[in-house]
Structures are given as C-alpha cells and as structure tokens.
Amino acid sequence: MKLKTTILATLMAATSLTAAQAADLRMSWWGGDSRHVATQDALKYCGEKLGHTISPEFTGWDGHQEKITTQLAGGTEADIMQINWPWLPLFTPRGEGFADLNDYADIIDLTQWTKDDLASGSVNGHLQGLPLSTTGRLPWFNQTTFEKAGVPIPTTWDDLDTAAAAFKEKLGDGYYPYEATGADGLDARLLMMAYLTQKTGKTMIDPETGEFLYSVEEIKEGLDLYKRFQDEGAIIPWPEVAAGGNRPLHENPAWADGHIAGTFQWDTVYSKINDPLQEGEVLVPTKILLAEGATNDGVYRKPSMLFSISKNSKDPKAAAEVVNCLLNDSGAIEILGTQRGIPAAKGAYEQLKAAGAIEPQLAAAHDIILEATGPTISPLNEHPQFVQVFGDILEEFAYGQIDSETAAEEIVEGSTDVLQGLQN
Template identity: 75%
Template sequence: MKLTILAGLMAATSLSVANAADLRMSWWGGDSRHLATQEALKYCGEKLGHSISPEFTGWSGHQEKITTQLAGGTEADIMQINWPWLPLFTPTGEGFADLNEFADIIDLSQWTDTELATPTVNGHLQGLPLSITGRLPWFNQTTFEKAGLSIPTTWDELEEAGKVFKEKLGDDYYPYEATGTDGLDARLLMTAYLTQKTGKTMIDPETLEFNYTMDELVDALEMYKRYTDEGVIIPWPKVAAGGNLVLHENPAWADGHIAGTYQWDTVYFKISDPLQEGQVLVPSKILLAEGATNDGVYRKPSMLFSISRNSDNQEAAAEVVNCLLNDGGAIDILGTTRGIPASKKAFDQLTAEGAIEQEQIDAHQIILDATGPTISPYFEHPQIASAIGDTLEEFAYGQIDAETAADDIIYNVDEVLDRVRN
C-alpha cells in the first residue's frame, strides 16, 4: 500500500515537472504595479509549477520596445498590451495567440460578450481586458457651491456656469478644462458632443470610414471656440503659456480655480490627492447635448494581457493569465494596480473586501451604464491623433477658421485610413 502511494506521488511530481515551463512576462507601469505584479507572478508560478521572469519598464518607450521584439520574434510569452496598439500589432487578428483556443484554461465567463468583443479582431480574441475605462466629468463640488450652482448635467448648463463663475468668482475661475498637451481632451470633448447629436462615432470600427460630415465638425469646433471665448474652459494658448502643466500638478486645480475636467474613471486618487483641504471631488454622468440620442461614452479596455503567437508554452502562459486575473490569491495581491478589474470575480472580491473606494465604484458604474456606439482603436492611432491635434492647435490659436479646420481634419484622417484600408 505504501509503495502504491509513493509511486502515485512520484508520478504526480514527475507530471508537474514535465509540465513546468519557463516563461517571460512584460509590462509597463509604476512602482506599485511592478511590486504587486512580481509578487503575483511568484504566487502563480509556485501554484502552477512554472517559472515566470518579469520584464517591466515605465510607459515611455514601452511601445517601441514591444514593436522591436515583435518584429524580431523575441517578445515575452505574456505581454501587457495597450488596446489602441491592436491595429498596429494585429491588424488581421493573427498578431497574438487567439485566447478563444484556451477557453478550457481561462475562465472567459468572467467577462461580458461586449468586453470580449472589443479586443477581438476578425474573430480572434487578441487579449483579455484587465479593466474597462472611460471618460466622464469630474467636478469640484466645493467651487460650484461657492458659485451657487449645482453640478451641471448638460453642455448648456456647463456653458452657463462659465458666465456665473466669471460674475461671482472672478475671471481666473473655470468650470471645466479640456485641452491637454496633445489636444486629446479637446478631441474627446468634441467627439462626445458629436456622438450624442449624430449617433455616430468618429471612425466606424467595421468599415474604418470617417463618419462626421463637414457641417457636423464645424458645429463641434464652433462649440469648442465658444467655450474658450466665454471662459468655460481655459484657452489653449493660456495653457501653453503656463507650461502645459498636467492637471494634477496645476495649482489652479488644487485650489479649485479649475473646477471640472473630462478624465478617465480610474484617475480619482491621481486628481483628488492634490486638492487642498476642504475641496470635494465628485464624478458626474456625461454631459448631454440637446436632443442627444446617446451618452456618447468613450469606453475601452484600459489594457490587455496577450499571449505571444511565437510562445512555445502557450498553454502554460494561459494558466498564468487565468491565475493573475481570476485566482483569489492573485486578485488580492494585484488589487487595483491596473484599475478596477474587468473580471467579475476580481471585481466582486475586491468590492466585498472594501478594497475599492466608493468614488471609484460610482465613476466606474457611470461608464458601464453609459450608452454609445462601439469605438475604433484607430481613434488613438498616432498619425490620426497627431493630424487632429495639430489642426486643433492651429484653430485654437486663431490661425485657421472652423471650416478650414474641419476640412483639414477630414482630409488628413481619411488619408491615414485609406492607407490602412489598402
């Protein structure tokens, strides 16, 4: 009997060693993410019998590093991938392993069909969303109360708030900010407005056609100019003259002179921590245009875990991915270092443990509940972002009018999309 048990244990040990794999995993982030991920990899590696070597950097230069590795076939077995990179790395859905093939290893039921559709290219699941994020307004409730106003719910109410701020608080008070160093905030503000009014997103995710007409773009550009002229948002030249400070480093944000922003639902601590004592930051539903057909939400996976198509140990890599995202021990270790988890099991566990602040939960729920057409990752394509950002900057400085800006945007974006389609 003892020999039989011993033989069984030896067989089990032999099987574990035979299935053991030496893996690599790459990601970007800050110190908290680096430390938590290394600890989680150690936990999952010991549990599964695999060795996982960590490769991590900051955000700067990470895309270039992955591009070089993919070109040479030297990428890690598991990679943290930015969702907008999919058109660059896997335009036909064959750049990474199809995770549908590992449905017996990875519990895909923890994600909704909608969440899995976003990183699916030509029917191939190219990564698992680590968290779902989106843009929504954050308002300094303290400043609005000081102006005698409620938090706005429409674009018209926000515009009116700009006038009241100037009358009651002073010319250096603004109810909103939407510029950003590359024009992304301005672009997202205008596309939210246009998506609500037209029911169309800027770039059709299926046909890759530019959806907005000349007249529609002119309408959004004139709205943006009106907001800057009336002091609803800080004019672009003034932001540049102030050194293009990021919001959380801007003293005018810290003391409530800037009282609103259009930011990701995941940035609560980043933008709330700098506020002076007594300032209260609250998330808000997306502002609506008159006659809006939807919320115009800009919602996307914040990042993905993908598996290399060149990996010799794809099944082992799939085991590790499942452990990181769906195992209770790993969930506790990683916490919210990659945002509020998209995995239902992880979200429920962290919520029950009180590991997610209520403000984060409220903001996240607004994004999940908001309506809008499916967006295309090409919206954040570097060439498209540059083309629109450069034109918006010229427009903001008064170098071109709305009609010229709209014509330039349509021409330049179509030029990039034509190259992609062909």
C-alpha cells in the same frame, strides 16, 4: 508483490503526468517598482498553484514598446505579454499577431468580461488581448465652487453655458466651470467626440474598418460647440492655456483653489487631481454631460492595457492557465490589487471593492463609466499620426486662424488620409 508493482506504476504514471503538464514560461511587462513586486509575487503564487515556472521580464515604460517590437520581429517574445491597447493596430493589424484567446475559453473564464470589453481587445473577431483594467472619460466637478456660484452641477452641455454666466456674475473673471484643452488637443477632441457620438450614434473611427465616420457637417457642429464654450467662458481658451505653459491640471494653482471647477478626465485620475485641492474643496464625479436628443452617453471607454499570449508560445495552454490565474483567482487578485488599475474582470473588481481596496470616489466614477452607453472605440483614436493631424488643425481653429468650416474639411480630409495609409 503484484500490488506493490501496481502502486509503483500508478505513482510513476502520476509523476510523468505532472511533469508533462508543467511548463517553463516567460512573462514581460512594464511598470514601477510596486507593480514589479506585486506581479512577481502573483507569478510565484500562480506558478506554485499550477505547477509552472514563470520567468519575469520587466522594465519601466521608456523603451518597452521598442523592446516588444524587436522581440515580435524576431519571434523571441515572452509567452505572456502586457500590451498597451493603442499598440494593437501596430502589432496585430489583421488579428493574427497574437494567439486568439477565444481558442482558450475552456481555460480562461471569459465570462468575467463584458462583450464590449472583449470587443475592445479583438481585431477582426480574434481576441488578441484581455483588458486588465477599463478606464473612461467623465466630468469631475468642484462641488464647493459651484455652491459658491449658486448653480447646480451641470448634467447637460447647455448647463455649462448657464454655469459660465453665473460664475462671471457671482465669482468674477478667472473662474471657469470646465476645462478641455491639453497640449495636444486630446481633451478638446474627446469632448467633441462625446458630444457627436451622443448626437449621431456613431463613434469617430470604425473599430472594424478603420474608417473615419464623421462628416464635415458633423465635425463642424462639434467645433462650433467648442468655440461657443471658449467664447462664453465655459472653458479656458486654448491660447490662455498655452500662455500658462500648458501645465498639467494637477499642477495648476487655478485648479487647486477652485478657479477651474470642472474637467473631463479619466476615472482613474481621482487621486492625482484631488490631492492638490485646497482644504474645503470637494471633488465629485458625475455622469457624462448630455446633448439634447442624445441617443447614448457617448462614453470613451477603453482598456488601459491588455494581457496577450504569444502565437509562438510552445505551451499556449499553460500560458492561458497563468493568465486565468492572474486575473480570476482570488489569491492573485488580492496580491495584484490595483497595480494595473481597477480590474476589468467582474469578479476581481467586486472582490477589491468589497475589501475596501478602491477609494469610494474612484469606485463611484468607475461605476459611472461601466454603466455608460456608447459604441466600441477603436485604438486608432490614439495612433500618433491621427492624434497629430487632428490636434494641429484643432489648434489652428482654437487660435482663430481658420473658421469651423475650413477646419472641419481639413480634419475629415487629413484624418481620412492618415487612416487609409495605416490600413495599407
């Protein structure tokens, strides 16, 4: 009888312990149907494995930021949230908007991320989100067109000038070895930023202080490089791109047939820009073009999105268990695949790569980005106010309405004013 009582007490204690550990959680994200299905399947898998119930809350991209903003203001946000990286300055400007994931290092295997990855998700030393995937800019070249022109694929910025001359001589007008414009000047700005980061060893905006780091003289040097590329036909002039309707690269016939033979794009766009190419055109990724005397590769590497935990969660430890499962458990990794891009977590990336779940060219491009050097990037680089002031002045310069000295002065002054305003 005493033995039965002891066994019963043990079972009751175990049942009570399981009940105490179980949690009812919510998770929110945006995406398309395939991401919604995969995420729900992964949540079911992790929930059953951990003994938690996780209610999904998903939408499309449109309106998701507004939804999260409203929830955070009212303290009604989900326990686990998918957060866009440029939202960090909006939602957690001092590093106190979300739970500090460093506090859960005994639950989440943070060793799966590099120091740079963790720094990119941190504000004032507080880890506000774990990068789900890491992306970066690198050159993509049409190998077929370069072979026709009889010149090797460039490895330095100066090589673009050589290629431009060969294109004109061998292929005629209308052929360009590179393109870097974009409707808002993003491509041109990131080209300049890569060059200046290599030359100076500094990024454009300090990720800790939000300070604009380039001088007028340095910005002028970047602008002069961009103008040289336009004047010599290394890149398509901005007015010409605008006259063509600012159409996306993957919708441009000149890209499809090899007249535009290079671009500076995210590593993750391989399928989008490769699919339109005509038969026989071969697209290859390369290392970032280097300036003479470069101190680093000048890589623009960032998280495409993050997982954050609410500081208001009633059970943040359980939420951390779910996050760790989604990002580091082999079963969840297989279910989620590349629905949020190529995983930033090392184990997840290696698992999917070994399983052939990542296209070879995409994997090659991603390896280039991971191996490239450069300082940590601030999400303020993508703040709408900063993008607009920089882009508007850059457009005036590209159209010849102001010279590089004036443009540089206005960019430094305008950018500094915007960034100081965002810090107040």
